[in-house]
Amino acid sequence: xxCQNCGKAVAENAAVxxxxxxxxxxxxxxxxxxxxxxxxxQVVCVKCGAALNPGALSGSSGExxxxxxxxxxxVLMAALSGCCIAGLGxxxxxxxxxxxxxxxxxxxxxxxxxxxxxxxxxxxxAVDAYLVAKKLKEGRSVGQWEFF
Amino acid sequence: MGILLERWPGIQRxxxxxxxxxxxxxxxxxxxxxxxxxxxIPMCPFAYLGINCPTCGTTRAVWQxxxxxxxxxxxxxxxGFIVVFLLLRRLSVxxxxxxxxVRIVSNQVADIALLGAFFCAGFMKFLHVV
Numbered sequence: 001x002x003c004q005n006c007g008k009a010v011a012e013n014a015a016v017x018x019x020x021x022x023x024x025x026x027x028x029x030x031x032x033x034x035x036x037x038x039x040x041x042q043v044v045c046v047k048c049g050a051a052l053n054p055g056a057l058s059g060s061s062g063e064x065x066x067x068x069x070x071x072x073x074x075v076l077m078a079a080l081s082g083c084c085i086a087g088l089g090x091x092x093x094x095x096x097x098x099x100x101x102x103x104x105x106x107x108x109x110x111x112x113x114x115x116x117x118x119x120x121x122x123x124x125x126a127v128d129a130y131l132v133a134k135k136l137k138e139g140r141s142v143g144q145w146e147f148f
Numbered sequence: 149m150g151i152l153l154e155r156w157p158g159i160q161r162x163x164x165x166x167x168x169x170x171x172x173x174x175x176x177x178x179x180x181x182x183x184x185x186x187x188x189i190p191m192c193p194f195a196y197l198g199i200n201c202p203t204c205g206t207t208r209a210v211w212q213x214x215x216x217x218x219x220x221x222x223x224x225x226x227x228g229f230i231v232v233f234l235l236l237r238r239l240s241v242x243x244x245x246x247x248x249x250v251r252i253v254s255n256q257v258a259d260i261a262l263l264g265a266f267f268c269a270g271f272m273k274f275l276h277v278v
Contacts, residue, residue, distance in 0.1 A: 070166055070242065073254075075262045076234045082266065083203045083231060085191065107193055115199040119274065122202055123267055130263060 002035040004028060004052070009035075028052070064141040065094040074133035082126035089129030093136065098145050102128075170242050173235055180214040202270030203227055226269035230262060 003017035005027025028040040033050030081089030086106040091099035109117035209228025212221035
């Protein structure tokens with residue numbers, strides 16, 4: 001890896017660049033993959049394709065939800081989303097807007113299909129809450145609108 | 149609640165989150181154990197519309213289990229047993245996270261088994277098998 005501030009080679013796990021003292025991924029002058037000079041506005045390196053600013057490519061500009069301590073119980077979140085109100089598990093996990101949309105969406109689908117649609121929305125909502133909670137339990141952050 | 153807790157930093161947030169969750173679970177168990185009758189307020193929006201839902205009856209089933217009426221709970225909704233187990237598991241995880249029993253009931257295999265049982269019970273209820 002190369003320092004994005006000065007373009008010198010740095011170790012993959014280096015906390016700071018030993019040439020310029022900056023955080024290796026904090027600069028916007030060089031590509032971290034091939035050390036080619038880059039413009040601050042670029043999102044990927046046009047020579048090797050490496051992401052220059054990983055956050056810019058994730059698709060959502062919104063905040064990400066950080067893992068909490070103690071982590072929430074994934075099955076309990078699935079049960080909350082499945083038993084009480086669809087989307088409640090997601091709301092407790094921090095995905096408030098997504099949870100509200102799931103809640104309203106499952107109600108509309110349930111009413112329109114006279115209850116049969118619940119057979120799809122119910123497991124989908126519970127599995128979604130389980131997988132999102134599992135990601136957070138494993139220490140990964142999730143997006144506000146990240147599904148499964 | 150989650151959003152409020154996000155604003156408190158570090159260890160204080162962890163301690164507060166743990167206490168809030170413990171208090172909620174203890175309050176829920178106390179309510180289900182001590183209440184003579186259950187408030188007749190369905191939490192599920194479908195109950196008001198008269199639509200059958202795989203988890204209808206779970207609250208009543210949990211209440212029956214805490215009163216020792218296991219057969220009544222089974223016929224209301226088998227998911228009640230899973231919810232009671234999850235409540236007790238969470239209580240033990242929050243109070244004694246490194247205990248051997250806690251590690252046995254709280255791991256990936258137990259999680260997947262519980263999730264499978266949850267869906268089986270829900271579909272059984274929905275299809276009127278129980």
